Amino acid sequence: MGKVTIELPSVLGPIVDGDRTLTFEAETLPAALAALTDRYPALKVHLYDETGAFRQHVLCFHNQTNTRWMDSIDVPVSDGDTITILQAVSGG
Amino acid sequence: MSVTAILGTSKGAFVARSDKDRSSWTIEEPLFKGWKVTASGRDETGTYFVATASDVYGPALHTSKDLKNWRQIEKGPAWAKDSDRKLNQIWTLHLGPGRFYAGVDEAGLFASDDGGESWSPVEALNEHPTRPSWGPGAGGLCAHAILVDPSNTDRIWCGISAVGVFRTEDGGRTWHPKNQGIPVVLEDKKHKDVGFCVHGLAADPDDADTIYRREHVGMFRSRDGGESWQRIENGLSSWFGFPVAIDRRSRTLFVHPMESDEYRMPTDGKFRMFRSRDGGDSWEPLSKGLPQQRAYMGVLRGALDVDHLDPCGVYVGTTAGTVYVSRDAGDSWTELPCTLPRVLSVSVFTDG
Numbered sequence: 001m002g003k004v005t006i007e008l009p010s011v012l013g014p015i016v017d018g019d020r021t022l023t024f025e026a027e028t029l030p031a032a033l034a035a036l037t038d039r040y041p042a043l044k045v046h047l048y049d050e051t052g053a054f055r056q057h058v059l060c061f062h063n064q065t066n067t068r069w070m071d072s073i074d075v076p077v078s079d080g081d082t083i084t085i086l087q088a089v090s091g092g
Numbered sequence: 093m094s095v096t097a098i099l100g101t102s103k104g105a106f107v108a109r110s111d112k113d114r115s116s117w118t119i120e121e122p123l124f125k126g127w128k129v130t131a132s133g134r135d136e137t138g139t140y141f142v143a144t145a146s147d148v149y150g151p152a153l154h155t156s157k158d159l160k161n162w163r164q165i166e167k168g169p170a171w172a173k174d175s176d177r178k179l180n181q182i183w184t185l186h187l188g189p190g191r192f193y194a195g196v197d198e199a200g201l202f203a204s205d206d207g208g209e210s211w212s213p214v215e216a217l218n219e220h221p222t223r224p225s226w227g228p229g230a231g232g233l234c235a236h237a238i239l240v241d242p243s244n245t246d247r248i249w250c251g252i253s254a255v256g257v258f259r260t261e262d263g264g265r266t267w268h269p270k271n272q273g274i275p276v277v278l279e280d281k282k283h284k285d286v287g288f289c290v291h292g293l294a295a296d297p298d299d300a301d302t303i304y305r306r307e308h309v310g311m312f313r314s315r316d317g318g319e320s321w322q323r324i325e326n327g328l329s330s331w332f333g334f335p336v337a338i339d340r341r342s343r344t345l346f347v348h349p350m351e352s353d354e355y356r357m358p359t360d361g362k363f364r365m366f367r368s369r370d371g372g373d374s375w376e377p378l379s380k381g382l383p384q385q386r387a388y389m390g391v392l393r394g395a396l397d398v399d400h401l402d403p404c405g406v407y408v409g410t411t412a413g414t415v416y417v418s419r420d421a422g423d424s425w426t427e428l429p430c431t432l433p434r435v436l437s438v439s440v441f442t443d444g
Contacts, residue, residue, distance in 0.1 A: 011126045012149065015164065042164040046149035050171050050178055057148040087148040 001025050002079040004032050009087055015042050029062055029073050032083055047085065057088040093444040095399055096159070097407055098142065099415055100129030100437030105142060107159055108428060112444075114405050114419040119430045123162070124154070128181070131394060132439040135187040141208055143182035143194075151181050153194070155208060167210040169194045169202035183236035184394070190245050195235030199226060199252050203264065217250060217258060217267045225280040229254035229289050229308070236393060237293040241300035249293060249303065249318060254278050256288035257305070259318050270318030275309045291333065292393050296371075297340040304345060304372060306336045306393075308353060313372045327375035328366055329359050335396035339404040344369050344421055346398065346406055348391040356390050363387035365408060367422045381425035382416060389414065394437035401442060409435025 008020040016022065022039075026032035037044045049055050060067045061084040067073045077083075093112035098105055104122030123129075127144040130151070134140050140159055145151040153168040171177040177198045186193040192204040194211060200218040202211040226233060237251030246263040249270070256271040269285040278287040289308030296302035301317040304324075310331040312321040325331055330349045337346045345368040351359040358364065362385075365378040389412035399405035406418040406425075413432040416425045 011146070014124075014162075041166050042152070045152055045168070045170070046146070049150070050173055050175065052173065055148065055150060 001027055002077045002081060004077045004079075004081040004083060006032065006036050006083045006085070008085050011087075012043065012046060012085070015046070016040050026077055029067070029075050029077055029083065032077055033060075059086040059088050060084070061086065093442065095401075095405065096441045096443070097397075097415075098129075098132040098140070098159075098437075098439045098441075099409055099432060099435060100132055100142070100394070100439075101409075101413070101433040101435050102128050103433035105129040105132065106430065106432055108415070108430075112401065112442075114399075114401075114417060115426070117417070117428055119428065123159075129437060130181050131183060131185050131437050133185040133187045134439070134441050135192070135207065136189055137207075139207070141185055141187060143185065145181045151179055151196075153182060153208070165208060169196050169211045169213075171198070171200070171213075180232065181234065183234045184238055186238040186240055189242075193238050193240070193248070195238055195250065195252075197232045197234035197236075199233040199235045199255065201235050201238070201250055201264075214264045216265055217260070220258070220267055222255075222269065222280075222283040222286045225283040225286050226252070226255045227278050227280075227287070231393075237290065239293055239295045239300070239303065241295075242297070243300065247300065247317070249295075251290035251293050251305075253291070254289040254308070255286045257290055257293070257318055270314075271321070272319060273321035274305075274307055274312060277308050292336045294336045294338045294345070296338065296343060298343075302371070304336050304338065306333055306347065308332070311336075311347065311372070324368075324372035325375075326373065327368075327377075329364065329377065332356070333391070334393035335391060337396045337398045337406070339398045339421070340400040341402055342369070342404060342421070343371065344404060345372055346396065346408075346422060347375070348396065348408060350390055357388040358390075361386045361388055363389065363410075365406070365416075365418075365422055365425075378418070378422040378425070380423065381418075381427075392434075392436055395435045397438045397440045399440045399442055405440065407438050407440050409438045411435070 024035040097108040104125045107120040131143040153165045156162045180197045184195040201214040239249040241247035258267040271288045292306035305312040333349045366375045389410040395409040404421040415428040
């Protein structure tokens, strides 16, 4: 069981009462993300699409690794790990 | 007496407030900053609802008693995991009396029987036999207009782009296309009763069978609940446009014509509203106080509302972020003291 930090973008701040840096105890990355949406159920529709996958333009990083490039996100987390949710920036 | 307008934009909602005179307005700081505010409304209990959307984070429905403290509804409209559809936006809300309805993109209708806390798909419409032939318009495949007969709430009309108008007479158990007299824009090989591009609907408050229909190809009226439609364009500067609104008290109609589906801007750079006081038989231009030179902004389908006071107030938001208000049924107009992001939705409420 590791103590991990989840960081959220500012536009989602109101859904988590303004505190965008949150800590959870979890053993795996999916468990940490589940703990996030268990605490803030309204987040779920904003992070995931109808199939349960991350929305097309939502990025999730485990430390420095984009989860989109991982073979599986079912990996253990350790004390001090950071999970960062970002919106994919495209164009400009 | 006070008047409150929720101005939904591409970057948040702005609440405008005035007294009954409607000559002096305050504009509050944005709600849902950064989110599209695509629809709003208030139910009979005075509870407000706002629909938000984001290209990144998707749509949601929120509720508030005071327009300050908001709560996201967790069981809002949602397609099932195995539906192969995505919920992109909530386009319109019908908040009773009785059942609530929400029209959405990807097109479909959802209903709530518990004051908006949970929503279920209206299966008979969403899975209509013509569904495989439904195609999107420029704004997507969206259910954006809902009318309910106040004297018989089992009678409902739903406008879907670019599909057409459907009517149910049995509370939503069966639905039938009602587009007779409307030129088709996207003819389907199999289903000839869809492929119509409705832009907006409004019904006579005392006669639900009299319906006004903004269509991709013109302005129409039905006097038989949608069984047949006839053109009513006498006096309009052009046939194209999106919203139509009707004053409940005087039955005055308001529209904003734009120069054709190709250009979608005011004709000759003159931003004019049009009014009909004879049920659409004739239209007159309204321009006093509206920009009449080099004005090329449009009006989206949700960005027009009326307040039903005497005389009627009219509120129109533009794609340039300006909002014009008339407090004399369209005779003259003033611009609200703000320049907002692109205006998507306008809802007006009166109290006292």
